[in-house]
Amino acid sequence: MKSLSLSAQLVNLAHLALTGLLVLVSFATDTLLVPASALLLLIGAGRWLLAGRPLPLRVWQVPVLLLIAMLGATLLITPFPELTQPQVARVLLGIVGMGTIASIATDELLHKLLALALTGLGLLLALFGLVSVDWSAGKDVFVAGAFFDVLPTLLITQIHPNVMAGCLIILAPIGIAALLTRDLPLKPFSHIFVVLALVVMLFVLVLTQSRGGVLALALALLVLLVLVWRWGWVLLAGAGGGLVVLAVVGAASLSEFLLSDSSLQSAAGRFDIWSRALAIINDFPYTGVGMGGFGRISDTFYPLFLFDPGTIPHAHNIYLQISVDLGLPGLLAWLALAALALWSGWHVYRWGRTTQQPWVRNLGAGLLASQVALLAHGAFDSVMWGLVRPSLIVWLLWGFAFAAAACYRPTAQPAARRVPSRRLLLGGGAVVALVLAFSSFTLAARFMGNIAMFGLRDALLAASAAPAIDPRPREYTIYQRLPADTLAAQRARFAQALTMAPTSTALNWGLGRLLLATGDATAAAAPLQAACGQGCANALLYQDTIVALAHSTPDDSWTTPVLALYEAAPPPVPTRTISDTVALAAMVSGSAADLERAYTLRPADLFLTYRRWQQAAAAGNTAEAEAYRLTLAAPPLAAVTPRDERLLTYTAETIPLLLQEGIWDNYTTRQVVTLLVWRYAAVPGVTSLLEELRNNDTRSSLWTFLLAEAHHRAGQHTQAAALYQQALELTPPQPEALLRLGMLAEQATPPDWVQAAEYYAAYYERAPDDLLGLERLAMACETLTRSDTRSAACAEAAAAMPAADTQTGSAAAQIQRTWLQTSHVELIAAQMLELPEDAVRVRPTILPDRTLQRGIGGRSAWWVWYDPNALDDPARSIVAQGFNHLDIPDNATALRVGGLWPVELTAPQSQGIAGFIAWNAEDHIYQRLTLAQGEPYLVSFDYRTITAWGQPRISLTQQQRVLWQGAHTLPKTDGAWYRVVALGWNRSGGEASITPFLLYNAPGFVEFANITVQPVQLPATVRPTETQFRIIGHPEGSEG
Incomplete structure (x- = not known):
């Protein structure tokens, strides 16, 4: 050295x-x-x-x-x-x-x-x-x-x-x-x-x-x-x-x-x-x-x-x-x-x-x-x-x-020690060259497959980045995610690569996935079967193969290869997609042995369990029949949210029977059907179910309204408009049908703003507390004013506004001022503090993705579901969660929580901590929002409850003197959208962090939208106080 x-x-x-x-x-x-x-x-x-x-x-x-x-x-x-x-x-x-x-x-x-x-x-x-x-x-x-x-x-x-x-x-x-x-x-x-x-x-x-x-x-x-x-x-x-x-x-x-x-x-x-x-x-x-x-x-x-x-x-x-x-x-x-x-x-x-x-x-x-x-x-x-x-x-x-x-090390190395190293290096290089030469075709084919996968990757990423957030359950496949006429060049490149390496599992799987993504399950079945063989060890490949086979033929002949693959080798991981698809194949087959297999795969399936309940009751086996009845009364969530949507055809056949037998009451049936309309609106089994419920109770407006909503969510606006009109004529009337009709008028080509304003004005008259109705009315009337179109509905609505909210000016201007008093957070904060409006300045939100439009794989990038009880009981079905984008304020996306089975509500409401929690997708931890010492902050969001038994809550922190400690309970809204505005300070004596947590743990549905946490600039004379709450839309207006 x-x-x-x-x-x-x-x-x-x-x-x-x-x-x-x-x-x-x-x-x-x-x-x-x-x-x-x-x-x-x-x-x-x-x-x-x-x-x-x-x-x-x-x-x-x-x-x-x-x-x-x-x-x-x-x-x-x-x-x-x-x-x-x-x-x-x-x-x-x-x-x-x-x-x-x-x-x-x-x-x-x-x-x-x-x-x-x-x-x-x-x-x-x-x-x-x-x-x-x-x-x-x-x-x-x-x-x-x-x-x-x-x-x-x-x-x-x-x-x-x-x-x-x-x-x-x-x-x-x-x-x-x-x-x-x-x-x-x-x-x-x-x-x-x-x-x-x-x-x-x-x-x-x-x-x-x-x-x-x-x-x-x-x-x-x-x-x-x-x-x-x-x-x-x-x-x-x-x-x-x-x-x-x-x-x-x-x-x-x-x-x-x-x-x-x-x-x-x-x-x-x-x-x-x-x-x-x-x-x-x-x-x-x-x-x-x-x-x-x-x-x-x-x-x-x-x-x-x-x-x-x-x-x-x-x-x-x-x-x-x-x-x-x-x-x-x-x-x-x-x-x-x-x-x-x-x-x-x-x-x-x-x-x-x-x-x-x-x-x-x-x-x-x-x-x-x-x-x-x-x-x-x-x-x-x-x-x-x-x-x-x-x-x-x-x-x-x-x-x-x-x-x-x-x-x-030595300063010089003897030549005798260097030569063997060089010979070893040359020999190793020769061996590597020979290996590359013998495998050149395979290596070239794999490279072509690598390049082809870029096209499929980019197309799927573009499809998943669409603003609409998928409300269906996770563990979805890529089936039919892309238009049928896309990725022709990538398909040709895969075909060329397979001529060079026809037995390559990777290339066959890649081609099969590409064909699945473009909806060609018939063509996808062959390469996926070649990749899977008689029973592949990769669960994802097994699932892709099952899905391709299950959609490979328009008739019921697809059941034979699906059951054959399942019998040849069980799946390495029994995913719900695999289990549901194989169960469907067994149910379509219909033999006693296949129905037994289907029940093993879906032990709480409504159709199969109802069938067993009937058999046990007919045989006089009271204890067994009671066990099946209890399962039907409150089955796991998977029973009504299958991964293979074709199972809903059997579910749709069973739900009216459960209602007729008294196993389900009207409330439970409504909860489940509302869930199905929300998640599976385009599935034929859902519309057929609603048609049967509607025919069985022709006087009720509920099933007609939900059928209209199913058509609305599926993009079938003409049928939806006709059914919404019928829902208004039945008992009890469904005022929300007016709101939906106004939305359909907006979406017409060209938009019919006059008709929309009429519907919104009529809805506002019936539901003045719903902020969404006021928002839509204000937007429609403002659009008509800009186009110099007079609207009698807007004038009548403005005249009906509270006197304190109206001033001189056009009808649209008066409605807009009323709307601003419910949506302009600076104005609301000024009213809470009894300050002039210009004395309050609200800065941008520190919570990412206020409208929940940034998606990852069909989900929000910044919110995740949190339910610790589900870890101990995966079959727990008290809650169903996801995202909704129909009739949400500010055209945003809402977080939705739905409780289904009243029998499962055994714990006190205070113990339920399931809900959506803010998530930092970049750092892979729960979102921690920094609050500066001594500074005021404004927390605002919209929410509504639909047939809810319990009350929603919002929690930010367990730390004392930081905004509010623990969960704050919110009043029910009975379907109307309310806006919560909370103004508070970080009085902890130092920097603090909060994690927004939206909670609900009871039957019924709750939605949250437009969630913001904003720093506020106030006059120096304003001193920190306890957090003040204002609930816009609530009759009392505020809570402490």
């Missing part, structure tokens, strides 16, 4: 310090990633030019070049540049930092200082984690949950526990290596510092309760002890024996413990995610789908069975994640760098042992153990790749390993 002068050491030390500082600063914001990389490159290039030396060539530069090439490719092919660009910039900064350290950390003193600096970085991260980690994401694994109550999250920017664990476990071995060294700089203070840092790091690691992190660190420490302690091999043997015992005694329990965590719940959840990552790699082996695209691509194209869309942003395995992001070439480059880092650590360790230098030996052992921790943890998570900001630590450690390996 060549010694450096003091001045050279100081320059290198300053350069290293600047590198570390820039990396640390980049943790705070992504905007500094590119400037930091550019600055380091400029400094490095300047030093190289001034030195006048040739650029040193290192082995690690080869995989770096391949990795940079794949980063460039991912920028070209990504459909999500807003996600990809920061991650690419982060990896590039890591590469630059790695190269900087590898080039200038060539002195033993610098190595010791670098080890201390990395240990200090671990201490900083651990201390930061105490106040920034989202401890609520943990479980009672190593630490009791009550302990975390004393660790309040003081910072608004939160870190997932697994991210913190991944950082600490790769830094701790470096600290241990430093601790084992006697001659550290500034001793004994440096040793005290290292001990303190390691204690804090290990303490925080235990708090994260990351099973993968603890296991990876344990493995790394075992490797380190084996290398530096003479009795370490005994430990290794003991650990190996313990693993054998665990594998024999409780392999399944051990696997479940290691592979589950708080976010994935079980090993099955992790396997579900991994299977999607493998499917993506199968379709995009050369390029990946673009860095950061796993979550959105899987939601759109490879839907998860066990997770809601938008909740799983990465593959939870670093090797799979890199392959998904950059393709197999990117994974090869990363693995080559990791292998070189491992070899570097081993080389440094061997050099230290050979030359009897304890520091070098300990450093090599620490570097090697750090890489073991990284690679072991990578099997459980992918946080140390480009997804999170601290992933830059990996590149710093690699640079350290490469620098140490280059430093501790």
Whole structure:
């Protein structure tokens, strides 16, 4: 090792310090990633030019070049540049930092200082984690949950526990290596510092309760002890024996413990995610789908069975994640760098042992153990790749390993040792060339398939980005998502690729999925059967094949191949789509054995259970008949929300019979039918059900109105308009039919605004408390005024407005002023505080996606369903949740919660915590909105209740003196839209965070829309008070 002068050491030390500082600063914001990389490159290039030396060539530069090439490719092919660009910039900064350290950390003193600096970085991260980690994401694994109550999250920017664990476990071995060294700089203070840092790091690691992190660190420490302690091999043997015992005694329990965590719940959840990552790699082996695209691509194209869309942003395995992001070439480059880092650590360790230098030996052992921790943890998570900001630590450690390996080596190597290496390299290259030559056709075909998949990917992403949010249940397939005449070029490319590799499972599956997406199930069946064979192990492929076969023929002959595939091999995962489709095939077949199989697959199906109830009652089996009756009275939600919508034909036959037999009452029937109209309006079985209910009760307007709504939602406006008119003539009258008729008049070609205004005015007269009716009336009258069209309906409505709300001016202006008094939040806030209107200024909302139009895979990007009781009882059916976009204020989308079965309402209303919670889709945590100290905020939203037994609630925080504490109960609205405006302060004495949570847990339907949280600018004379509530539309107007 060549010694450096003091001045050279100081320059290198300053350069290293600047590198570390820039990396640390980049943790705070992504905007500094590119400037930091550019600055380091400029400094490095300047030093190289001034030195006048040739650029040193290192082995690690080869995989770096391949990795940079794949980063460039991912920028070209990504459909999500807003996600990809920061991650690419982060990896590039890591590469630059790695190269900087590898080039200038060539002195033993610098190595010791670098080890201390990395240990200090671990201490900083651990201390930061105490106040920034989202401890609520943990479980009672190593630490009791009550302990975390004393660790309040003081910072608004939160870190997932697994991210913190991944950082600490790769830094701790470096600290241990430093601790084992006697001659550290500034001793004994440096040793005290290292001990303190390691204690804090290990303490925080235990708090994260990351099973993968603890296991990876344990493995790394075992490797380190084996290398530096003479009795370490005994430990290794003991650990190996313990693993054998665990594998024999409780392999399944051990696997479940290691592979589950708080976010994935079980090993099955992790396997579900991994299977999607493998499917993506199968379709995009050369390029990946673009860095950061796993979550959105899987939601759109490879839907998860066990997770809601938008909740799983990465593959939870670093090797799979890199392959998904950059393709197999990117994974090869990363693995080559990791292998070189491992070899570097081993080389440094061997050099230290050979030359009897304890520091070098300990450093090599620490570097090697750090890489073991990284690679072991990578099997459980992918946080140390480009997804999170601290992933830059990996590149710093690699640079350290490469620098140490280059430093501790002979200055010259005998030629006799170089020749065999060259021969080995040439021989290996020849073998690789032969393999490529023999598989060239297959490789070329797979590349063509990769290119074809881009077209299908982009088309499906465009279709899923449509503003309308799908109200149907999740676990949907891609069937009929695209027009039939699209993707002809991609179809031809797949066909050409299959001529080169006709037995390729990936190509057959890709072609089959393309044909499914364009609705050609008949053509899709053949390639999918070829890919699936007699029973494929991939659940998603099995499901695609079942769906294609189930829609392959217009008659009932499709049931034969579906049942044959199911009999040949059961599905690897019995998803509801598979179970419902096979059950439907068995029900269509109709034999006793097939009906028994259908009941096994759908044990609470209304048709099958009703049939068994009849048989038990006829046979005089009272106990069995009663059991079936109880199931029919409150079946699981899956009984009325099948994945194969053709099952609704059987459901529609059964519901009127349940009503006639008295098993269901009118209320329950209305709840279920309302749910079916909302989710399955275009399904023929739903309209036939409503026709039968209507014929059975010709005097009731309810079924006529719901039938009109079904036609309305299905786009059949002529039939809907006629039925809405009939609903107005029946008993009891349905005033909302007037509102819907006005909407249909708006949607006519051209829009009939005069007719719309007449309907809206008539509705406002009957339902003056409904803010939606007033909003539509104001809009229609304003449109007529702009076109110089007189409307008697607008004039009459304006004259009927309350006297306090009217002034001189046109009818439209008077109606508009009345509407503004219900919708203009600044005016409402001023009235609440008894201030002039111009004294209140409301700034933009800090809650993303107010109108819920930003969709991910048919769901809102910023709200997720939260129901902890469903974890204990998956068959729970008290609630059905989704999104509604018919008759919502401001033409927005509403969050809808529907309770169905009154018999299940056993817990007090105060205990029900199911509902929609704000979600941060970018950081994969619940949304935390920052409230500044002492500042006022305005929370507003629209809501309505429909035949609701209970009352909805809204919760923001459990913290005292922050707006309001706990859940605030809202009054029922009986179908009318009310607006809630709450004005309050953050009086906690510091920054605070809130998470909006909309709750409902009772029979009936509740909808929430237009949710905002806005900072308010008030005169300095206004003092903070308790939160004030104003409910626009409510007869009393306000609540305390």
